Amino acid sequence: MGILVKDLNFTYPGAKQEVVKGINFEVERGEIFSLLGPSGAGKSTVQKILFGLLKGYSGTVRVLGRDMSRSKPDFYEKIGVAYEVPNLYERFTALENLRFFASLYAGLTRDPHDLLERVGLEDAANTRVGAFSKGMKVRLNFIRAILHDPEIVFLDEPTSGLDPSSTRRLKDILLEEKQKGKTIFLSTHDMFAAEAISDRVAFMVYGFIKLVDSPRNLKIEWGEKKVRVECRLKKDLLSQEFPVEGIGENPAFLSLIRENPVETIHTQEATLEDIFIRLTGRELK
Amino acid sequence: MRALAAIKADMLFQYRHGFYAVYFLITVFYIVLLRLLPPEPGTFLAPVLLFTDPAVLGFFFVGGLVLFERKQNLLEGFLVTPLRPGEYLLAKALSLSLISLGTSLAIAWLGVRVPFNPLLLLTGVSLTAPIFTLVGFTLAVRSRTLNSFILVSFLLTPVFVFPLAEYFGLFTHPLLYLAPGRGGMLLLVGSFRGISPTDAALSTLSLAFWVVLAFLWAKKSFYRYVVERGMVSW
Numbered sequence: 395m396g397i398l399v400k401d402l403n404f405t406y407p408g409a410k411q412e413v414v415k416g417i418n419f420e421v422e423r424g425e426i427f428s429l430l431g432p433s434g435a436g437k438s439t440v441q442k443i444l445f446g447l448l449k450g451y452s453g454t455v456r457v458l459g460r461d462m463s464r465s466k467p468d469f470y471e472k473i474g475v476a477y478e479v480p481n482l483y484e485r486f487t488a489l490e491n492l493r494f495f496a497s498l499y500a501g502l503t504r505d506p507h508d509l510l511e512r513v514g515l516e517d518a519a520n521t522r523v524g525a526f527s528k529g530m531k532v533r534l535n536f537i538r539a540i541l542h543d544p545e546i547v548f549l550d551e552p553t554s555g556l557d558p559s560s561t562r563r564l565k566d567i568l569l570e571e572k573q574k575g576k577t578i579f580l581s582t583h584d585m586f587a588a589e590a591i592s593d594r595v596a597f598m599v600y601g602f603i604k605l606v607d608s609p610r611n612l613k614i615e616w617g618e619k620k621v622r623v624e625c626r627l628k629k630d631l632l633s634q635e636f637p638v639e640g641i642g643e644n645p646a647f648l649s650l651i652r653e654n655p656v657e658t659i660h661t662q663e664a665t666l667e668d669i670f671i672r673l674t675g676r677e678l679k
Numbered sequence: 680m681r682a683l684a685a686i687k688a689d690m691l692f693q694y695r696h697g698f699y700a701v702y703f704l705i706t707v708f709y710i711v712l713l714r715l716l717p718p719e720p721g722t723f724l725a726p727v728l729l730f731t732d733p734a735v736l737g738f739f740f741v742g743g744l745v746l747f748e749r750k751q752n753l754l755e756g757f758l759v760t761p762l763r764p765g766e767y768l769l770a771k772a773l774s775l776s777l778i779s780l781g782t783s784l785a786i787a788w789l790g791v792r793v794p795f796n797p798l799l800l801l802t803g804v805s806l807t808a809p810i811f812t813l814v815g816f817t818l819a820v821r822s823r824t825l826n827s828f829i830l831v832s833f834l835l836t837p838v839f840v841f842p843l844a845e846y847f848g849l850f851t852h853p854l855l856y857l858a859p860g861r862g863g864m865l866l867l868v869g870s871f872r873g874i875s876p877t878d879a880a881l882s883t884l885s886l887a888f889w890v891v892l893a894f895l896w897a898k899k900s901f902y903r904y905v906v907e908r909g910m911v912s913w
Binding site for chain 2: 445473
């Protein structure tokens with residue numbers, strides 16, 4: 395088991411209201427799991443508990459088999475964390491940053507040059523981070539988090555500030571990590587990022603987890619079971635919807651696609667954002 | 680190993696943020712000042728400079744360091760690495776004390792034209808500097824703003840004032856033995872004018888006691904203000 399959270403409640407010292415209200419979830423080893431929710435939902439608090447930074451919770455939290463209420467500093471040899479706002483020495487070069495952070499770990503660390511190349515920063519290895527763009531900092535911060543080959547990688551808003559090609563590279567690296575059996579825990583309000591890569595997502599709002607499932611199941615379950623066909627009729631675009639059930643024997647559907655040039659055919663799945671709004675009454679942003 | 684890595688990183692960090700340049704200029708200024716004075720007042724003033732310099736600079740520079748680290752979100756990042764709070768604090772205290780040691784020796788050698796006992800001087804500086812660095816850290820993480828840090832720093836004034844007042848012959852009291860700065864002052868004065876072995880031993884013990892106390896206080900503050908409450912940004 396990668397992560398086990400059972401009946402977790404948390405109230406900040408001195409605060410009256412609970413910020414985490416009886417949540418439950420499990421993350422298997424080798425799974426990519428996303429905690430989706432708007433800011434203020436309690437995602438950061440859950441992460442801090444998973445990192446062993448907040449101890450005064452009630453319930454059970456185990457990460458890599460360790461009880462997080464009594465975690466020891468050597469736990470950090472096993473996890474890698476990339477926060478949304480990069481944690482980097484601005485006046486050190488990219489390489490100096492990676493070498494320093496690598497020196498904090500007892501075990502072997504990956505070759506910083508290889509990692510820099512993976513995220514397209516090889517030419518910036520000897521440039522000070524202060525001169526980096528936001529996206530470059532995010533990429534460097536990401537490889538800093540996987541430098542020591544951690545068992546679990548925690549990423550907070552991983553695509554924030556990244557362009558589409560960098561996002562794709564990041565996704566490829568994460569899928570590779572998953573192949574190696576590593577667990578990935580994402581925390582985000584970006585449902586595209588979550589949908590594209592996650593094995594399962596959890597919807598969190600107002601301190602509760604409303605649901606945990608795979609994006610595919612959610613989209614099928616919550617989507618309308620219809621097929622939309624768009625055909626070109628001279629200059630007009632004809633758009634028609636048909637029930638998915640019995641589509642192969644539906645005469646209207648069959649004659650439409652037989653007699654007209656089809657431009658698109660799509661099943662009408664719901665997006666995660668639609669489902670989130672319908673379930674929680676809140677938008678993700 | 681981790682502590683060593685942290686010390687190296689702190690030194691590079693301080694260098695890149697211009698701390699060494701500032702120390703260099705202050706040291707040159709002190710040396711020139713002492714050179715311009717006739718030998719007698721120079722020798723009288725030297726322990727005062729050597730006492731206040733590492734103390735004041737260690738205190739304010741650690742405040743600056745924490746400020747820069749917060750701006751770069753470094754503290755937040757350290758919390759999820761194997762670096763222990765004790766190692767983090769050790770690196771701060773040692774890296775800043777090293778600069779103090781270097782400048783004190785330079786001031787004593789080049790600025791004061793009388794022989795001095797380097798062992799007493801090194802002991803005095805290397806045990807005084809960490810006290811102020813660690814207390815500075817404690818106050819820096821507790822302060823919500825830079826201004827409030829500067830305000831609470833006035834709380835430290837007595838620590839400077841009493842040993843100096845005693846040195847200037849303004850007053851003395853047996854309880855002053857317990858004051859955190861006094862041991863440092865006695866050792867520094869002793870390095871130029873001699874000191875009884877008992878006084879040297881007591882001063883060293885008293886300084887060591889305050890170093891340990893300051894370290895424990897800083898560590899507690901680290902847990903309470905950095906780990907538990909998250910960073911308060913300036």
